[in-house]
Amino acid sequence: MLRYTAQRLLVAFAVAISVSVISFAILRMSTDLAQALAGEAANQEQVEQIRIAYGLDRPLPLQYLDWLADLFRGDLGQSYYFRSPVAELIGDRLPLTFSLAISSLFLALVIAVPLGIIAALKQNTWIDRACLTLAVVGQAMPSFWFALMLIFFFAVQLQWVPLSGGATWQGLILPVVVLAYYAMPAIMRLTRAGMVDVLASDYIRTARAKGLSSTSILLKHALRNAVMPVIALAAVQFGFLLGGSTIVETVFALDGIGYLSWESIQRADFPVVQSIVLLFSLIFVVLTLLTDLLNAWIDPRVRG
Amino acid sequence: MTKLLDIKNLRVEIPIQGGAVHAVRGVDLSIDRGETLCIVGESGSGKSMSSLAVMNLLPKGAHRSADRMSFLGTDLLRLSHRGMARIRGDRIGMIFQEPMTSLNPAYTIGNQLQEVYRRHRRAGRAAARDRAIELLELVGIPNAPLRLRQYPHQLSGGLRQRVMIAMSLMCEPDILIADEPTSALDVTVQVQILHLLKDLQTKLGIAVILITHDLGVVARTADRVAVVYAGQILETGTARQVFGTPRHPYTARLLDSMPIPGMMRLRRKLQAIPGTVPSLTNDFQGCAFAARCDRARPECRTTEVPLVREDGHGFACLHPETEARFAQKAGV
Ligand SMILES: Nc1ncnc2c1ncn2[C@@H]1O[C@H](COP(=O)(O)OP(=O)(O)OP(=O)(O)O)[C@@H](O)[C@H]1O
Numbered sequence: 001m002l003r004y005t006a007q008r009l010l011v012a013f014a015v016a017i018s019v020s021v022i023s024f025a026i027l028r029m030s031t032d033l034a035q036a037l038a039g040e041a042a043n044q045e046q047v048e049q050i051r052i053a054y055g056l057d058r059p060l061p062l063q064y065l066d067w068l069a070d071l072f073r074g075d076l077g078q079s080y081y082f083r084s085p086v087a088e089l090i091g092d093r094l095p096l097t098f099s100l101a102i103s104s105l106f107l108a109l110v111i112a113v114p115l116g117i118i119a120a121l122k123q124n125t126w127i128d129r130a131c132l133t134l135a136v137v138g139q140a141m142p143s144f145w146f147a148l149m150l151i152f153f154f155a156v157q158l159q160w161v162p163l164s165g166g167a168t169w170q171g172l173i174l175p176v177v178v179l180a181y182y183a184m185p186a187i188m189r190l191t192r193a194g195m196v197d198v199l200a201s202d203y204i205r206t207a208r209a210k211g212l213s214s215t216s217i218l219l220k221h222a223l224r225n226a227v228m229p230v231i232a233l234a235a236v237q238f239g240f241l242l243g244g245s246t247i248v249e250t251v252f253a254l255d256g257i258g259y260l261s262w263e264s265i266q267r268a269d270f271p272v273v274q275s276i277v278l279l280f281s282l283i284f285v286v287l288t289l290l291t292d293l294l295n296a297w298i299d300p301r302v303r304g
Numbered sequence: 305m306t307k308l309l310d311i312k313n314l315r316v317e318i319p320i321q322g323g324a325v326h327a328v329r330g331v332d333l334s335i336d337r338g339e340t341l342c343i344v345g346e347s348g349s350g351k352s353m354s355s356l357a358v359m360n361l362l363p364k365g366a367h368r369s370a371d372r373m374s375f376l377g378t379d380l381l382r383l384s385h386r387g388m389a390r391i392r393g394d395r396i397g398m399i400f401q402e403p404m405t406s407l408n409p410a411y412t413i414g415n416q417l418q419e420v421y422r423r424h425r426r427a428g429r430a431a432a433r434d435r436a437i438e439l440l441e442l443v444g445i446p447n448a449p450l451r452l453r454q455y456p457h458q459l460s461g462g463l464r465q466r467v468m469i470a471m472s473l474m475c476e477p478d479i480l481i482a483d484e485p486t487s488a489l490d491v492t493v494q495v496q497i498l499h500l501l502k503d504l505q506t507k508l509g510i511a512v513i514l515i516t517h518d519l520g521v522v523a524r525t526a527d528r529v530a531v532v533y534a535g536q537i538l539e540t541g542t543a544r545q546v547f548g549t550p551r552h553p554y555t556a557r558l559l560d561s562m563p564i565p566g567m568m569r570l571r572r573k574l575q576a577i578p579g580t581v582p583s584l585t586n587d588f589q590g591c592a593f594a595a596r597c598d599r600a601r602p603e604c605r606t607t608e609v610p611l612v613r614e615d616g617h618g619f620a621c622l623h624p625e626t627e628a629r630f631a632q633k634a635g636v
């Protein structure tokens with residue numbers, strides 16, 4: 001397990017470095033930074049002054065190291081639009097997006113995994129088909145429409161929750177439901193598929209031949225082997241949810257990362273866009289690492 | 305004395321698209337304490353389905369029925385799921401053809417061995433561990449305490465099958481059902497495992513139902529033999545009866561088709577059986593083997609052929625063989 005962990009860490013580190021290089025390159029190739037910093041009105045001389053002041057005339061590898069050093073100091077540069085540090089902009093919005101992502105993934109797992117198990121156990125019965133229908137509807141229904149329906153019923157008609165905004169936790173209920181319903185179908189179908197496979201396996205037959213209780217067969221012998229792909233999927237979905245759902249944040253007027261990235265793209269606010277891309281690439285690297293370690297912990301064969 | 309296991313007219317149907325596979329069609333089986341019953345037959349003849357039916361472990365959707373299925377006087381057909389679970393792994397153990405996939409990859413050997421003992425014996429961890437070590441040693445696995453901590457993927461096929469055997473014997477069952485326990489293993493390992501089974505049987509006095517297509521194994525280990533074909537028993541008796549003077553032409557052809565170590569072949573050459581096994585999806589009339597039989601007459605294809613017994617030697621044939629086929633080699 002120790003060797004495996006070290007191996008995975010090394011891979012994760014290599015990927016993180018590559019991501020940072022790509023991310024740096026994208027920013028440098030997208031615009032002339034000196035021009036952008038100086039603003040539209042600046043003349044050639046002013047632009048050159050800024051170029052020298054910010055070290056943008058130096059060789060690219062050196063600039064990369066500078067940029068990396070800044071990164072480690074938490075300096076992600078200045079937003080063109082807000083004229084304030086990018087780190088601050090992201091830091092302000094991250095908690096909201098993070099709590100949305102965590103809660104909706106949790107809700108999705110808590111509902112989808114048991115449903116997937118039940119569907120697998122009741123394979124090809126009406127229960128199975130009902131679960132499948134729920135999943136298909138979830139996958140087919142546009143998030144914005146579902147969000148608007150929920151707002152209409154629960155915020156406008158029944159007035160159980162506030163109309164919009166993330167100021168109170170009640171305001172987060174509907175967005176969490178929408179995101180969870182978006183994440184649920186894939187988790188449910190993968191759980192079901194995994195369980196169907198595992199339940200037909202030889203070692204489950206062995207477990208039954210040993211006279212074990214149904215609970216032990218299901219929870220000890222089947223589930224553990226069936227959830228591995230689900231963990232990987234959940235990690236990917238968590239990554240997406242952390243990246244912020246532009247649609248959901250827009251519809252519910254939540255000032256999160258998704259909303260920020262969408263607006264920044266429209267404003268060509270490259271430092272912000274690039275930082276968000278970098279941040280979430282790194283989050284994916286970390287999530288992948290955690291998934292690998294979790295799977296190794298569950299499945300001894302992975303550890304080697 | 306009541307039979308350990310007594311089965312009359314067992315049938316198994318597996319529904320498939322547009323019909324059903326009649327995998328087992330009226331099989332009678334019985335076994336006494338300490339006895340070895342060998343079930344032989346070609347692939348697809350319903351050997352596995354018969355044994356799975358006894359354990360109530362048939363694949364989903366498959367249906368079993370029987371006039372009688374009693375284990376030590378308990379009616380297995382009427383037993384609840386819970387009641388059957390109490391018998392499985394405790395009174396009746398089973399091992400399978402696929403040692404590579406029959407153990408759960410996520411748990412250690414020790415965990416999987418101990419769990420069956422703890423379930424049926426309500427034993428503590430320490431007692432179960434001691435028992436597991438004892439059984440691993442019994443099945444000839446050295447360094448047992450280390451093995452307990454290993455995972456299935458760290459063991460070879462032969463070792464895994466030994467673990468399976470140890471697991472099925474943890475609670476000292478009355479019957480061990482072994483469904484082709486060696487077909488997936490190397491030839492040398494096959495011999496070791498079969499010796500082990502025979503050895504354990506004499507040591508522990510358990511009854512063994514051994515399913516196999518290897519007639520050599522049958523000749524060496526069986527007290528009684530049942531020859532199955534297309535879900536029916538065509539011939540049954542002691543190993544001496546069935547091998548010495550096979551009465552059913554199918555048994556005779558089967559014996560002609562493979563070399564049998566330890567037995568001397570009289571007059572005949574090795575020969576494959578022509579033709580193929582009949583489809584099990586439709587119900588056919590008469591003898592299942594008639595289409596491939598060189599002794600078949602018209603009535604064989606039209607009349608039901610009952611199993612007749614002479615001296616405990618049963619066969620279902622209207623025109624049985626009379627010729628001796630084998631003699632025990634001297635000194636074997
Ligand atoms: N799940 C299933 N669905 C449909 N038919 C099946 C299924 N399992 C087995 N059968 C059929 O039932 C019949 C008996 O199968 P069984 O596995 O008992 O044969 P067997 O004698 O054990 O053969 P082998 O020596 O290959 O193990 C075969 O014709 C097989 O095709």
Ligand SMILES: [Mg+2]
Pocket residue numbers: 351352353483484
């Ligand atoms: Mg079989």
